[in-house]
Amino acid sequence: MSRDEPSSVDLRVGPELLVRTVAGVPTIEVGDDLFEVIASSLERAEIALADGDVIVVASKIVSRAEGCFVDLGSIVPSDAAHELGGELLKDPRLVELILRESVGISRKTSGALIVRHRLGFISANAGIDSSNAAPSNAPKGSGPWVLTLPRDPDASAALLRSKLCERYSSEVAVLVTDSWGRPFRRGTVGFALGVAGLPAVWDRRGAIDRHGRVLQATESAVADSVAAAADLVAGQANEGRPLTLVRGLHFKASHDSAAVLLRDPEDDLYA
Amino acid sequence: MSRDEPSSVDLRVGPELLVRTVAGVPTIEVGDDLFEVIASSLERAEIALADGDVIVVASKIVSRAEGCFVDLGSIVPSDAAHELGGELLKDPRLVELILRESVGISRKTSGALIVRHRLGFISANAGIDSSNAAPSNAPKGSGPWVLTLPRDPDASAALLRSKLCERYSSEVAVLVTDSWGRPFRRGTVGFALGVAGLPAVWDRRGAIDRHGRVLQATESAVADSVAAAADLVAGQANEGRPLTLVRGLHFKASHDSAAVLLRDPEDDLYA
Numbered sequence: 001m002s003r004d005e006p007s008s009v010d011l012r013v014g015p016e017l018l019v020r021t022v023a024g025v026p027t028i029e030v031g032d033d034l035f036e037v038i039a040s041s042l043e044r045a046e047i048a049l050a051d052g053d054v055i056v057v058a059s060k061i062v063s064r065a066e067g068c069f070v071d072l073g074s075i076v077p078s079d080a081a082h083e084l085g086g087e088l089l090k091d092p093r094l095v096e097l098i099l100r101e102s103v104g105i106s107r108k109t110s111g112a113l114i115v116r117h118r119l120g121f122i123s124a125n126a127g128i129d130s131s132n133a134a135p136s137n138a139p140k141g142s143g144p145w146v147l148t149l150p151r152d153p154d155a156s157a158a159l160l161r162s163k164l165c166e167r168y169s170s171e172v173a174v175l176v177t178d179s180w181g182r183p184f185r186r187g188t189v190g191f192a193l194g195v196a197g198l199p200a201v202w203d204r205r206g207a208i209d210r211h212g213r214v215l216q217a218t219e220s221a222v223a224d225s226v227a228a229a230a231d232l233v234a235g236q237a238n239e240g241r242p243l244t245l246v247r248g249l250h251f252k253a254s255h256d257s258a259a260v261l262l263r264d265p266e267d268d269l270y271a
Numbered sequence: 272m273s274r275d276e277p278s279s280v281d282l283r284v285g286p287e288l289l290v291r292t293v294a295g296v297p298t299i300e301v302g303d304d305l306f307e308v309i310a311s312s313l314e315r316a317e318i319a320l321a322d323g324d325v326i327v328v329a330s331k332i333v334s335r336a337e338g339c340f341v342d343l344g345s346i347v348p349s350d351a352a353h354e355l356g357g358e359l360l361k362d363p364r365l366v367e368l369i370l371r372e373s374v375g376i377s378r379k380t381s382g383a384l385i386v387r388h389r390l391g392f393i394s395a396n397a398g399i400d401s402s403n404a405a406p407s408n409a410p411k412g413s414g415p416w417v418l419t420l421p422r423d424p425d426a427s428a429a430l431l432r433s434k435l436c437e438r439y440s441s442e443v444a445v446l447v448t449d450s451w452g453r454p455f456r457r458g459t460v461g462f463a464l465g466v467a468g469l470p471a472v473w474d475r476r477g478a479i480d481r482h483g484r485v486l487q488a489t490e491s492a493v494a495d496s497v498a499a500a501a502d503l504v505a506g507q508a509n510e511g512r513p514l515t516l517v518r519g520l521h522f523k524a525s526h527d528s529a530a531v532l533l534r535d536p537e538d539d540l541y542a
Contacts, residue, residue, distance in 0.1 A: 015504065019290065183540070184533070185533060189499065229290065231496055
C-alpha cells in the first residue's frame with residue numbers, strides 16, 4: 001500500500017479504471033425483473049462480476065420497471081399549479097406533478113422549476129423525464145406521458161446488489177444514477193441517486209499529505225464521480241446504454257446511502 | 272455508427288473508457304517544463320498517445336511550474352480583508368489574496384468564502400490551495416505558503432496539447448482540472464478549468480430519441496465528466512497522481528475553452 005492510500009481509508013482507486021457499457025439491455029417494461037435483465041446482459045457480454053466492480057444503472061430503467069409512468073392527461077392541477085404554470089410558462093399538469101414529488105421550491109424562473117425532491121435532492125423538475133417516457137402499452141390518445149424518479153433508489157440499488165453479490169459470489173456495488181444540470185456550470189453530469197455497497201463519500205480527514213501535514217478538505221464524492229464517469233459512456237441515450245460497469249475500485253462494503261451525499265439544508269449556502 | 276451517435280455529433284464515447292494514472296511524475300518546481308515532464312512520464316509508463324486520448328493535468332502542478340506560490344507573510348491585508356477575516360474567522364492575509372484573485376463574492380459564512388474567480392468560475396477560496404503548497408526552496412521562517420490557480424489554464428492546456436500532438440503525431444486533448452465542492456451535495460468532484468481540443472459541452476440538441484422525437488435537455492458537460500472520472504483515480508493525492516490518461520473518446524478537435532462550461536451569470540439562478 002503506497003503513501004497515497006493510508007490504511008485507515010477503506011477505498012483505493014486505480015491505478016486503472018475501466019468504464020464499460022454493458023450492451024444489449026432491452027427496453028424495460030413495467031414489472032420487468034431488473035436483476036434478471038442485468039444478469040442476462042452481463043452474461044451475453046461475457047462479463048463475470050468480481051470484487052470491487054460497480055454496476056451503474058440509469059434511474060430511468062428502474063423507474064420504467066417500477067411503472068413510474070404518469071399520464072399528464074389524468075392529472076388535475078391545483079389552483080397553485082395553475083398559477084405557477086402560468087407564471088413559468090409550463091404545463092400546469094406537469095407543475096402539479098413536480099409539486100407532488102417535492103417538499104419545497106428552491107428556484108423558479110421562466111421554464112425552470114428547481115425543487116427539493118422528496119428524496120432530498122435538489123433537481124430541476126423533480127427529475128421528471130419527458131423524453132422516451134411512454135409505456136409500450138400506452139392506450140392510443142393517452143398522454144403525454146412522463147416518468148418520475150424511482151420510488152426508493154437506495155432500496156433498488158440494495159436489492160440489485162444483494163442479488164448480484166450472490167450470483168457472482170463477489171462483493172460488488174450498485175449505483176442508481178441520473179444526468180442533471182447544476183448551478184454555475186453548463187451541461188449535465190451524472191449524479192448518484194441510489195447507493196449500495198460503495199462508500200458514497202470518501203472521508204480522508206486525518207490522512208497525511210506528503211509534507212506530513214494533515215489534509216484539510218478531504219471529502220471526495222466517490223459515488224458522484226463514478227456516476228459522472230459512467231454517464232460519459234451512457235451519454236444522453238440513457239435507454240440505449242442504461243448499464244455501465246466500472247472496474248478498478250477497491251473498497252470494503254459500505255452502508256452509505258445516497259443521503260450521505262446531501263448537504264444538510266441548514267448548512268447549504270445555495271439551497 | 273449506431274443510432275445512439277447521430278452523425279451530426281462530433282463526439283462519441285466508448286463503448287469502453289480507460290482512466291489510467293500516469294505514474295512517476297516528480298514533484299514539480301517553479302520553472303519546470305511541464306511538457307517535458309509529461310512526455311518523460313508517458314515514456315517511462317510506456318504510453319504512446321493516440322488520436323482521441325485525453326491527458327488530464329491537475330491544476331496544482333501547472334500552478335507549481337508557473338510559480339503561483341504566495342507567502343502569506345508578505346501580504347498586507349486591506350481594511351476590508353481585515354473586517355471580512357474577522358467576520359469569517361479566516362486569516363485576513365488569505366482573505367486579501369482571495370479578494371485579489373476574484374471579481375465578486377458569491378456567498379460568505381463562517382469559514383467559507385465563495386467567490387467568482389477572475390477566470391469566471393465560482394469556487395471556495397478562489398481555488399487557493401493551502402496544503403502541500405510551499406516551494407521546495409522556501410526560505411526558513413517564510414510562509415505560510417499557499418498556491419493560487421494557474422494564470423490561464425486554457426492557454427496552459429493549449430500549449431501542452433500542441434506539443435503533445437506534435438510529439439505523438441496525434442490529435443489528443445488536454446484538460447487542466449481541480450477538485451472542488453459544489454452546492455447541495457457533499458464531497459469534491461473534478462472540474463475542468465482549462466480545455467484544449469476536447470468539446471467542453473456536448474450539444475446534442477436536435478438529436479433524435481428512440482421514439483423519433485427530438486431530444487430536449489441534451490447538453491452534456493463532457494469536459495467536467497472527464498475531469499470527474501480522472502479525479503477519481505487522482506484522488507486527493509493530487510501531487511502524487513497529478514497526471515491521468517483517459518482513452519476511449521472519439522472527437523473532432525474542438526476550439527472550446529473552459530469558458531464554454533460557465534453559465535452566463537445573468538442566467539444563473541444560484542450565483
